[in-house]
Amino acid sequence: MGIESDLFCSNLVRRFGSNAAVDHVSLDVPAGTFFSILGPSGCGKTTLLRLLAGFDRPDEGDIHIRGARMNDVPPNRRPVNMVFQHLALFPTMSVGDNIGYGLKRQKVPAAERRTRIARVLEQVGLPGMENRNPGELSGGQRQRVALARCLVLEPTLLLLDEPLGALDLKLREQMKIELKHLQKAFGTTFVYITHDQSEAMVMSDQVAVMKDGRFDQVAPPEELYREPATPFVAGFVGDNNRLTGELVAVQDELAELRLDDGSMVRGRLGQSSPPIGERVDLFIRPESLVLGGDALRPDYSALRASVTATLFDGANSRLEADSAGQTLYARLPQDGSAPRLREGAGVQLAWDPMLARVFAPGAA
Amino acid sequence: MNASAGRLSLWLLLTPFLLWIVLLVLVPHLQMLRVSFQVRESWDTLAWGLEQYQNFFTESYYWRTFVRTGVMSLFTTFLTLLIAFPIAWYIARLARGRAKGLLFLACLVPFWASELVRTYGWMILLRESGLFSSWLQALGWADGPVEMLYNDVAVIIGLVYNGLLFMVVPLVTTLDGMDENLVEAGYDLGGSHLTVLREVVVPWAMPGIVSGCIVVFMLTLGSYLTPILMGGKDSAWFTGQIFTQFITRFNWEQGAALGVLLLVLSSLIVWLGLKLSGQSLRKVMG
Numbered sequence: 001m002g003i004e005s006d007l008f009c010s011n012l013v014r015r016f017g018s019n020a021a022v023d024h025v026s027l028d029v030p031a032g033t034f035f036s037i038l039g040p041s042g043c044g045k046t047t048l049l050r051l052l053a054g055f056d057r058p059d060e061g062d063i064h065i066r067g068a069r070m071n072d073v074p075p076n077r078r079p080v081n082m083v084f085q086h087l088a089l090f091p092t093m094s095v096g097d098n099i100g101y102g103l104k105r106q107k108v109p110a111a112e113r114r115t116r117i118a119r120v121l122e123q124v125g126l127p128g129m130e131n132r133n134p135g136e137l138s139g140g141q142r143q144r145v146a147l148a149r150c151l152v153l154e155p156t157l158l159l160l161d162e163p164l165g166a167l168d169l170k171l172r173e174q175m176k177i178e179l180k181h182l183q184k185a186f187g188t189t190f191v192y193i194t195h196d197q198s199e200a201m202v203m204s205d206q207v208a209v210m211k212d213g214r215f216d217q218v219a220p221p222e223e224l225y226r227e228p229a230t231p232f233v234a235g236f237v238g239d240n241n242r243l244t245g246e247l248v249a250v251q252d253e254l255a256e257l258r259l260d261d262g263s264m265v266r267g268r269l270g271q272s273s274p275p276i277g278e279r280v281d282l283f284i285r286p287e288s289l290v291l292g293g294d295a296l297r298p299d300y301s302a303l304r305a306s307v308t309a310t311l312f313d314g315a316n317s318r319l320e321a322d323s324a325g326q327t328l329y330a331r332l333p334q335d336g337s338a339p340r341l342r343e344g345a346g347v348q349l350a351w352d353p354m355l356a357r358v359f360a361p362g363a364a
Numbered sequence: 365m366n367a368s369a370g371r372l373s374l375w376l377l378l379t380p381f382l383l384w385i386v387l388l389v390l391v392p393h394l395q396m397l398r399v400s401f402q403v404r405e406s407w408d409t410l411a412w413g414l415e416q417y418q419n420f421f422t423e424s425y426y427w428r429t430f431v432r433t434g435v436m437s438l439f440t441t442f443l444t445l446l447i448a449f450p451i452a453w454y455i456a457r458l459a460r461g462r463a464k465g466l467l468f469l470a471c472l473v474p475f476w477a478s479e480l481v482r483t484y485g486w487m488i489l490l491r492e493s494g495l496f497s498s499w500l501q502a503l504g505w506a507d508g509p510v511e512m513l514y515n516d517v518a519v520i521i522g523l524v525y526n527g528l529l530f531m532v533v534p535l536v537t538t539l540d541g542m543d544e545n546l547v548e549a550g551y552d553l554g555g556s557h558l559t560v561l562r563e564v565v566v567p568w569a570m571p572g573i574v575s576g577c578i579v580v581f582m583l584t585l586g587s588y589l590t591p592i593l594m595g596g597k598d599s600a601w602f603t604g605q606i607f608t609q610f611i612t613r614f615n616w617e618q619g620a621a622l623g624v625l626l627l628v629l630s631s632l633i634v635w636l637g638l639k640l641s642g643q644s645l646r647k648v649m650g
Contacts, residue, residue: 053548053552054552055548055551055552074551075548075551075552076551076552076553076554076555076556077554080552081552081553082548082549082552084545084548084549085545086543086545088543088545088546088548088549090546090549090550090563090564090567091546091568092564092567092568092570093563093567101550101553101555101563102553102554105553105554105555105556105559106554149553150553153553153554
């Protein structure tokens, strides 16, 4: 870790007019990591990636790749390659020439070029495709050619700009897993940007959640999911229910709040402790909500709600319920343990307060 | 009923096109081809023969002019491409919104005046008593009036100027459609400016380059006013030869033969250009 990492950035700033698209971002990506930057569109993630690739210069801050300062190095001299959102395969060249383009620039002799092209095509699962035209390939195959074109150069860092966005759902799921395996096989450090939290969660070792040009939280996917540091992360990563109420008491790390209909619920406080009487949000995940009163333990918080709909979606089946005007979703396990519920029926939704998170709105 | 109505409307639509092709293209060319093989034996008798074509090859002045016109047209086309490419690049890739429209308009404006007026504009600048000459004298860089007209450079300047728009338009169209990421990918994978231009941009723009070159080459080869006015008596442009035969010497047979040869030359060079650049006419003309 530190300045010798594959990628180390300190206090990067990029302003457009008075608006800072990238606002004092620091990051440290050790070798061999799959690092994702996750954020909604317009959060500055593409600008950040272009700074790393060298298409744009930071106004402040430094970019170090394996200890070498990269700020003034043009994109063609950086040990960094990029897979573009729309892939940008050269349409006038064959698959082999596309992959050979970078090798030619490195003055690799023709015979070695051929063997390396053949080898990388085999590694991405497209053996013998050298003479095909990119236009003749399917979306998934083009994706792999774009990857091979970069990986054949053995870059220190591979940048990926939402390359799965253009694929259909089924293929996207498949490519997610394949990309992760390829990253492990090549051992290259990946920096992947996406707005799709499932992509980031499935593939990454580390995820940075970005909002308004800043990193809200940098953590492994599981920690992001279980221990969100900010209300934005809690709402953005994974499904979450949000209940708004007034903070009435804090006991150790548990906060008690009174919802608008007067019911009292509890949850674990996030990092900051807001003053008593403040409006706060409680986040509770659909799978943490327990249905019915049988298994209810005394320390659980509970709410009365009425069923609005049951949404069957296989393993993702959910119950939509309404509690004092706030919509809640609870997961319906499909192993037969969930009770059959009609629309309008009353249910009790309960949860372990340790699994709920309480934040003051807008807390960073 | 319906089928015959359909056929009627098809013919009605085709008629202007067919009339145009037949009356203005096919008939004159066939007539010219026929006349070029006629040999005038006496004032009222004609025979078939190759005399006009023999004249062309035996009179060195004819074929020297012919070769000179071809080579200078090729050079003019190449020069036009070199000048038009950065202009087209700027209009297509760098200019935004209003500036783009204005720049395009600026390329178009000279073509609102006739070729004669445009050429006369250059003559005002370049002639002995012209603007450039007087500026040079005022600056003390020349002792007396400088004649810049009536040489090959002046002819090429005029021809490049006339062809520029026809090169810029197809180039802007092709460059406009190029994904910005292609250029970035070219750099990202280690290419220098020159490599990206050679390996990525030029291959992409090839259809535009070839179609622009064909149009400019044909225009230049067949232009008459500019070489005569800016090159003077000694411009030795092949169209001038044809004019002389038809109008001055009233030798229609010789003029027709020269015309046929010019047509063959331009077709041959365009065909060669397409072969060499690996493009087909269908792809280039879209």
